[in-house]
Amino acid sequence: MNVKEIIARRVAKELNDGDIVNLGIGLPTLVANYVPKNINVYFQSENGFINLGPKPNDDEIDLDLTNAGGQPVTILPGGAFFDSSISFSIIRGGHVDLTVLGSLEVDEKGNIANWIIPGKMVPGMGGAMDLLVGAKKVIVAMSHTNKGKPKILKECTLPLTAKGEVDMIFTEMGVIEVTKEGLKLVEINPMYTIEEVQNATDAALIIPENLKLMEV
Amino acid sequence: MNVKEIIARRVAKELNDGDIVNLGIGLPTLVANYVPKNINVYFQSENGFINLGPKPNDDEIDLDLTNAGGQPVTILPGGAFFDSSISFSIIRGGHVDLTVLGSLEVDEKGNIANWIIPGKMVPGMGGAMDLLVGAKKVIVAMSHTNKGKPKILKECTLPLTAKGEVDMIFTEMGVIEVTKEGLKLVEINPMYTIEEVQNATDAALIIPENLKLMEV
Amino acid sequence: MNKFIDVELFKSHCRDGMSIMVGGFMAVGTAEILIDALVETNVKDLTIICNDAGFEDKGVGKLICNNQVKVLISSHIGLNPIAGKMMSEGKMEVTLTPQGTLIEQIRAGGAGLGGVLTRTGLGTMVEENKQKVIVDEKEYLLEKPLKADMAIIRGSRVDKYGNVFYNATTQNFNPMMAMAANKVYAWTEELVEEIHPNHVMTPHIFVNYIVRESW
């Protein structure tokens, strides 16, 4: 199992029956592959529909039906299309229970930076700022480091996407909760020691007595 | 021809091809009966559709299809239904070319009072305040006096529905334009003298050299 | 997730002091059966948000005439004389709001906006005690978002997932109210298997319960 799979599998366990969920592009998209069989969750695609389904077979592609990345997808039974004003009313009005986003940096205040590297990469924020502010729960799903360099920081160095909106961070090393006291490691991947996780993290981690093992 | 007919017929001449029009309840509704044959105008019903048509025959009544007064009506070919947020975006966004409303009082500043008589009548403003502020052109269509008492005043005495939004006033006595200089009588019903019109009006009327006869 | 409940269960959800948004325009598009059920519960001190006061025997008018409404937020009460009487006698508090402002306030509540900036109501009683905001040298009234504990909506068709389709002018306030209330109860005459995703007017995620007279 690779890093992305470990993370996506673990994040999927956070889903509750009936949840309305928005998954960011990249790693977060994989979460849809691991939804527990006994629950129904509804994926929203911010370009305008609910009940996002898997990719179509080549002979079933409908060019009018794409996800927020512009890729052909399907709509599951019971779905509905709407315009962008409704789509973002869903997002900003607090109707999304959970959003899962990738990130470049997250810090101990729950700040997140994932939309721009000045002078280098300027993709734009798309719907990320809206999702971060509007979703009831914000999960960051990402590799713990970038080529060995910590991505979980005391303070973000890149321009923020949102201030204090991140609730939890899931990486291949463990699960971290953003609390008022700081970042709390609540689960650890048994392949790593606490010391290794802390060394890969710029911010100080709070280690609770009941630190659990991350199911991988 | 009664007073209402005179007024409605004259107002109908203000309609231009392609106009989007909202008619208030009562006298203004009659304007729809006199639309010039050679033009198309589109009546909006603020409860949620465009291309408002005439009342249906008894055997054609659809209880799901009513006007802003809750009365059964029809929709003409090419019409469209929408929710109240779109309906009032049409009104407030400046997409209504012309609204025709009745009134209790209008004054020389273009102020209008037609939604409440404190202690007596409190129907509420419905969509009138939105129409007055949002429509490109506001026409008041009403009897010139109320039981002999002027309704066109120096200054409204009742609580305002909108400030300075009225463009023209049509009564059985004539047609009045609201100008920066004051109220200008631009047409007079040949059945009345200028003196009679002025006597029935509280505000001073500007009488232009080219005062026209109102077609009745 | 089974969203189906009967009228009796709906009644058990109704509480004194609740705020309730009721879709409909002069009772067209109002779920009368749910209003009747609310009358039967006799819950009191309700805050009702509805375009109008209905009629004495139709729409929210029935709640008003049964003395269940403490506060009414509405654009028009003229067709229900009892409402006007109760207002002037101080038995019911009425906030009269321009219709366009009212629908935008409800939309803002559902869409997470901080308020509505509008020119409607400037220079009138409507602006009293309200904040004003200047944008590019033009003045606007700031009208606050509206939310509610419950919304009662009426679908011409509802599918088993809770998707709603509204026919003709029954749409009016229903779709925006469905987005602005904590719990949304949809009543329908016609329950269907599935509404085509292109024709859904209120997506299922906004509908908590589908109420039928009995199951």
Place this chain on the structure above:
Amino acid sequence: MNKFIDVELFKSHCRDGMSIMVGGFMAVGTAEILIDALVETNVKDLTIICNDAGFEDKGVGKLICNNQVKVLISSHIGLNPIAGKMMSEGKMEVTLTPQGTLIEQIRAGGAGLGGVLTRTGLGTMVEENKQKVIVDEKEYLLEKPLKADMAIIRGSRVDKYGNVFYNATTQNFNPMMAMAANKVYAWTEELVEEIHPNHVMTPHIFVNYIVRESW
């Protein structure tokens, strides 16, 4: 009112310096034929308002790559590398706006609102030089309405009156842009006699011209 024009007539309406709203999301729901026509006119100094920068060979990306765009107002430009290059070289001014804010700004333009009060963007670069408004002790950014000289929309079906129906995810920004621009040009693959009034997504009153390749 005859709304039908061909592409040549459309081209004659295009001018240097115009502001143009273009519907579509990653070019899905974009009227490509009208973009091609705009490229052919070679009009310059355009202000383009679009969800994204499209691709180099798709959507508004074609206008950007042809050096016709002076200002781009958009939520995302990542899939068109030329756009990023032109931005960093100062050849094109780009205003990056959160997608939800962008659609609300367009809606506010069309609906006559003074602006949008949103928490999106607070504490980020997005809030720079913008007015903030406090409502009930909570802070909101004031984002201004957007309007344009022209909107280019794509209907899956358009009827002879100009009513528009959008299929699946082609809807996106199209309906709100149709309300916020001075002149609206609708292109469609399928011209029909009449769309049922319950299924119209953009009412005919917002559509000034129906453009087809030829008549």
